[in-house]
Amino acid sequence: MNSIGHFLSNEHWPGTAGRTSDIINPATGSVTGKVSLASKTDVDTVIEVAAQALPAWAATPPAKRAAVMFNFRDLLKRHTKELAELLSAEHGKTLPDAEGEIARGIEVVEFASSIPQVLKGEYSEQVGSQVDSFSVRQPVGIVAGITPFNFPAMVPLWMYPVAIACGNTFVLKPSEKDPTVVLRIAELLAEAGLPEGVFNVVNGDKEAVDALLDHPKIDAVSFVGSTAIGEYIYKRGTDAGKRVQALCGAKNHMIIMPDADMEQVTDALIGSAYGSAGERCMAISVAVPVGEETADRLIESLAPRIQSLKVAPYTDPSSELGPVISKQSFDKIHDYIDQGLEKGATLAVDGRGLKLQGYEDGYFIGGCLFDNVTTDMSIYKEEIFGPVLSVVRGKSYDEAVNMVNDHEYGNGTAIFTRDGDAARDFWSRAQIGMVGINVPIPVPVAYHSFGGWKRSLFGDHHIHGMEGVRFYTRLKTMTTRWPSGIRTGAEFNFTAGKDV
Known part of the structure; x- marks a missing residue:
């Protein structure tokens, strides 16, 4: 029987809570494993690790972050069949469906690999007399992702590749119903060269979710799931001063x-x-x-x-x-x-x-x-x-x-x-x-953004694509004026008899 813990600093970690939940094969109704449920203390530990990793990762050049995403993409493609088997065994969906899910997640990783181009800022010369203005997008900080059982690989991949490529660190709380594929993908991300503490996984239930929503070091929260829970997460997260996007139910x-x-x-x-x-x-x-x-x-x-x-x-x-x-x-x-x-x-x-x-x-x-x-x-x-x-x-x-x-x-x-x-x-x-x-499932490709209206979305930003980049970054605009080094009467000609 499998025993599933958490993922911390690029290693599996059992946590300290001592609580578990059954993992059930939906085709047989039998228990196939146990997953650890994190306590508030466990969540605090994971967030502290993400906080320690943040300054160095945020300062890493975007091209180096992109290189990790390139490696990650190749590993996902190489291991697609293995990942699909893990996914289907716990979720129950057919293997072609599971392989398709992995493929759609890979598309977002490919988009995240273009982050140096995407993060280019804007520059305006001479907005005033000898005054220039320019803007950049900087990481928002530590991001939490809370994801559902129905797409245990794809939905998390909609979130953390973009967030990480933008320079954030990430704490993922996946569904406790089918966590195994998430942890295998975390191993591949570490293998791709991601530094310790940048991406972490904490398994759990409402106790873990509330700990993430309340923690002062979590700066943003991404959620996909039911409307009732999404509305709860949006309200509790924003009340705690966090940026929240909650993608919810549908008809x-x-x-x-x-x-x-x-x-x-x-x-x-x-x-x-x-x-x-x-x-x-x-x-x-x-x-x-x-x-x-x-x-x-x-x-x-x-x-x-x-x-x-x-x-x-x-x-x-x-x-x-x-x-x-x-x-x-x-x-x-x-x-x-x-x-x-x-x-x-x-x-x-x-x-x-x-x-x-x-x-x-x-x-x-x-x-x-x-x-x-x-x-x-x-x-x-x-x-x-x-x-x-x-x-x-x-x-x-x-x-x-x-x-x-x-x-x-x-x-x-x-x-x-x-x-x-x-x-x-x-x-x-x-x-x-x-x-x-004439398209029955109009899910946008990765470089466009996914999200609904009305009670299908709480928050201002859709997920992945440029909307994802905007959600996972903050805009900073600079206005500059430098005292001129040029003085009236300055000598512009070479001085005779001196080296040039």
Whole structure:
């Protein structure tokens, strides 16, 4: 059985708290390891190490920081399959999904490798008589990252490569449900040449989170997770005077216009609604076909594809849908399905009741499809975070757009259409942070930034890309005037008889 501790000064560290939490294989329901839960004292120890490492790392030339990121990127690429295996074993997602997660994280490391170019300041000559002005961006200090279970590799990689490349030190508090891949990646970062104390991992629960939020030496906090916890972290962190970005929950809609290619729509929904068992903040969980005919064609095309999804553990190469993360999630998803039925929605595809031979205690739920969902139902309003897609039949395009804009969440949305005018109108009007046009999961590439609107984001900055650089740095502007060394009557010619 694995015993997982923390990572401090480029070494594994058991901590002193003596508390642990079980690591459970979601495919079997069995305990595969124990992870240490840090006390406030443990967190204080880790932060002190990060504080000691900060001055030297902040003074390290950006080109040398970038060189570490280049090495790190190569190591991640070399170890992708190993990392994917570790990830899938604890999370449950399929190996191709896990490998894709690692690949998206590597993109951010590649962006962080360009930090010398990104950190270039601005200079204005002669803003006044013999007065010049210029600006630079300097590291904010010690950054804490608090990350969720659903992307245990990628989401942390959205944070610390950019933060570290900008000259900060970093303390990561990952999910205690699947911590192993995080610690293996920490080893690779040390192997890449990162100095001791610059990147540290502390595993824990609410006690560790509160210790990070309250500690006076933590300057900034990045969070990805549920809205309830994100709002708590934002308030507690900002009350303590910290810079906080909290990326939170979602209820992502896809509008399907009558002219859309239904085969393309079906493929898109299978991947975006059921990939990673629906445990994505960018999952499409609401489909809005415009018009009854469009809705009927969608259900006819989609239902058999959902029914044919191969549900299996990640060790089966043909698996398309793995288990959800925990018994708690499993029960919560079933409760939402019951609520939808009680309110009159039609369960067109029922994925409940799966029992896989040899995995009877696993947390497997097949793909579920609700039709005739209305906007007053909990399955429409709330984030289910499972393989459940709701179809809300829209009477018109305007009704569909209003549906998107009236929802409390504003993370991602998409429209499928052949009409360029409708597409442009949609992205212009959508009150959403990330919009896809015939793209079901509009996650930006690493040099753009990821983030939602409304209750999907607390704070002023999105993550990675230039928004990440701005969050992890402070702007400093200098205005300079130097007394002139040139005096009236000065001799500008070489003096005869003297060496030049």
